[in-house]
Amino acid sequence: MPTGGGKSLCYQIPALAREGTGVVISSLIALMQDQVDALTELGVKAAYLNSTQEWQQAREVERAFLAGELDLLYVAPERLLTDRCLDLLSRAKISLFAIDEAHCVSQWGHDFRPEYLGLSYLAERWPDVPRIALTATATAETQVEIAQRLSLQEAPHFVASFDRPNICYRIVEKKEVRRQLLTLINEEHPNDSGIVYCLSRARVEDTAAFLVREGVNALAYHAGLKAELRAQNQARFLREEGVVMVATIAFGMGVNKPDVRFVAHIDLPKSVEGYYQETGRAGRDGEPATAWLAYGLQDVVQLHRMINDSMAEEFHRRNQGRQLDAMLGLCETVSCRRTGLLAYFGQETNACGNCDTCLQPPESWDGTVAAQKLMSAVYRLWRERGQRFGGGHLIDILRGKLTDRVKEYGHDSLTVFGVGADISEQGWRGVLRQLLAQNLLSIDTQGFGTLGLTESSREVLKGERSLMFRRETTVASKPGRKTAAQPELPPEARARFHALRQWRAATAKEHGVPAFIIFNDATLRQVAIDIPQNADDLRCISGIGVRKLEAYGDALLECIAKANTADAF
Numbered sequence: 001m002p003t004g005g006g007k008s009l010c011y012q013i014p015a016l017a018r019e020g021t022g023v024v025i026s027s028l029i030a031l032m033q034d035q036v037d038a039l040t041e042l043g044v045k046a047a048y049l050n051s052t053q054e055w056q057q058a059r060e061v062e063r064a065f066l067a068g069e070l071d072l073l074y075v076a077p078e079r080l081l082t083d084r085c086l087d088l089l090s091r092a093k094i095s096l097f098a099i100d101e102a103h104c105v106s107q108w109g110h111d112f113r114p115e116y117l118g119l120s121y122l123a124e125r126w127p128d129v130p131r132i133a134l135t136a137t138a139t140a141e142t143q144v145e146i147a148q149r150l151s152l153q154e155a156p157h158f159v160a161s162f163d164r165p166n167i168c169y170r171i172v173e174k175k176e177v178r179r180q181l182l183t184l185i186n187e188e189h190p191n192d193s194g195i196v197y198c199l200s201r202a203r204v205e206d207t208a209a210f211l212v213r214e215g216v217n218a219l220a221y222h223a224g225l226k227a228e229l230r231a232q233n234q235a236r237f238l239r240e241e242g243v244v245m246v247a248t249i250a251f252g253m254g255v256n257k258p259d260v261r262f263v264a265h266i267d268l269p270k271s272v273e274g275y276y277q278e279t280g281r282a283g284r285d286g287e288p289a290t291a292w293l294a295y296g297l298q299d300v301v302q303l304h305r306m307i308n309d310s311m312a313e314e315f316h317r318r319n320q321g322r323q324l325d326a327m328l329g330l331c332e333t334v335s336c337r338r339t340g341l342l343a344y345f346g347q348e349t350n351a352c353g354n355c356d357t358c359l360q361p362p363e364s365w366d367g368t369v370a371a372q373k374l375m376s377a378v379y380r381l382w383r384e385r386g387q388r389f390g391g392g393h394l395i396d397i398l399r400g401k402l403t404d405r406v407k408e409y410g411h412d413s414l415t416v417f418g419v420g421a422d423i424s425e426q427g428w429r430g431v432l433r434q435l436l437a438q439n440l441l442s443i444d445t446q447g448f449g450t451l452g453l454t455e456s457s458r459e460v461l462k463g464e465r466s467l468m469f470r471r472e473t474t475v476a477s478k479p480g481r482k483t484a485a486q487p488e489l490p491p492e493a494r495a496r497f498h499a500l501r502q503w504r505a506a507t508a509k510e511h512g513v514p515a516f517i518i519f520n521d522a523t524l525r526q527v528a529i530d531i532p533q534n535a536d537d538l539r540c541i542s543g544i545g546v547r548k549l550e551a552y553g554d555a556l557l558e559c560i561a562k563a564n565t566a567d568a569f
């Protein structure tokens with residue numbers, strides 16, 4: 001089930017209905033506090049045990065658990081498997097085990113955590129306690145592996161649609177990426193909460209500093225920052241409005257903020273699963289949101305190099321290469337992005353109408369001859385082994401540019417010199433990138449990153465295979481429609497909505513919780529439109545349950561009445 005689809009309810013409700021305490025196993029220690037806060041706010045008796053607690057606090061949680069006072073207990077897998085914790089659990093009634101982020105058990109997946117492998121022990125030790133495993137991201141293969149490794153082969157299997165229709169997927173060619181990002185933020189998402197993903201820590205810091213200089217309320221997050229600063233930045237992102245978090249993928253797993261309006265990748269993600277999970281953090285409230293990715297030739301080269309340089313076993317490297325190929329396929333597709341994305345998870349759909357290729361169908365062109373020219377040039381240069389000739393030099397030769405380097409090596413005498421003057425430099429970069437993406441060219445990452453031919457190159461060179469490419473657009477690829485902005489409120493409701501948000505901010509501060517835990521924007525918007533007069537009216541609004549009505553009903557009515565009076569004057 002996708003992020004925001006209601007996975008937690010699948011174990012929270014049974015845990016409440018059954019006798020005993022539901023034990024939730026989650027790798028997301030940093031988020032346990034927020035999960036428990038949100039449940040407490042709803043009147044559920046929840047607690048967690050993890051390494052961030054004082055001894056005293058942990059003892060109190062253990063006592064409450066043993067006394068049968070807890071509905072839900074959150075524990076990290078490495079802690080759960082300690083003797084002390086197993087002993088604790090065996091001394092009280094457990095209603096169920098819920099294994100969250102279950103894809104972490106898959107060695108083939110993108111987010112393997114060895115401590116998850118020990119969780120099959122739960123089946124041995126508590127054979128009569130129901131177990132449920134949940135994930136927002138798993139291909140068919142990963143689903144099988146989860147069932148095997150957690151001894152859940154006999155369990156029923158529920159797969160919801162992976163589609164997140166409110167997210168508009170866009171993938172653009174990387175040029176001046178920081179400028180492109182700034183334009184996205186300023187033109188489409190000013191003052192919105194968003195996440196910007198980068199590949200490296202240095203890039204996170206550079207990008208965050210750049211955005212701050214340009215007046216964006218941006219923070220940085222990566223594993224190299226002090227734990228204190230990380231926690232502080234995460235808390236600000238969750239609690240304040242309109243913060244842009246620039247981060248490595250260390251940030252965001254399970255981040256429960258519903259009103260993230262955009263997720264931008266300024267480097268290519270390593271897998272479709274990772275991309276899906278990261279972009280899934282946008283628009284969890286169901287309101288329009290943007291998933292924007294900029295990628296270029298350099299990303300392809302860099303990721304290939306990272307895979308080849310890694311110390312991982314051969315089969316892991318092959319697996320990573322396969323995952324990268326699928327990601328590149330998604331970037332270079334001329335059909336609907338969503339169709340491609342969902343197909344990766346085994347789900348069939350029609351063109352969506354809410355991605356860049358649907359909104360502005362890209363032109364495709366027959367690139368067979370261009371590919372042959374480029375491949376011939378690669379072949380000629382490859383024979384000069386030991387020299388380092390990158391893509392730029394290759395393109396100079398094809399376009400007939402007499403650079404110093406071309407002259408130095410006498411490459412102007414090659415037969416391919418100047419045969420590609422009809423295609424722009426940007427066009428050639430596109431050809432090169434798409435050939436690499438389709439494994440029709442290889443990069444020798446052991447040596448100098450020299451380009452080489454592959455087995456499949458032969459078919460193209462011999463004219464046995466024709467190639468269709470995505471045409472590089474020269475205009476900024478903002479789709480020609482209103483993108484993910486806040487839905488329009490009727491003008492007369494705006495003042496009320498504003499007053500409600502102010503009340504919410506003050507209340508959240510008072511309670512020390514993020515604003516969205518009190519009420520989300522969609523609920524406040526509905527209150528502002530409906531102008532409820534009493535508790536019965538409030539009860540009809542989505543997001544206002546019994547507990548919230550009791551806690552905030554009067555305050556909401558008072559706030560609405562005041563805003564209306566102010567309006568009248």
Ligand code: ZN
Pocket residue numbers: 335336337338339351352353354355356357358359
């Ligand atoms: Zn589409």
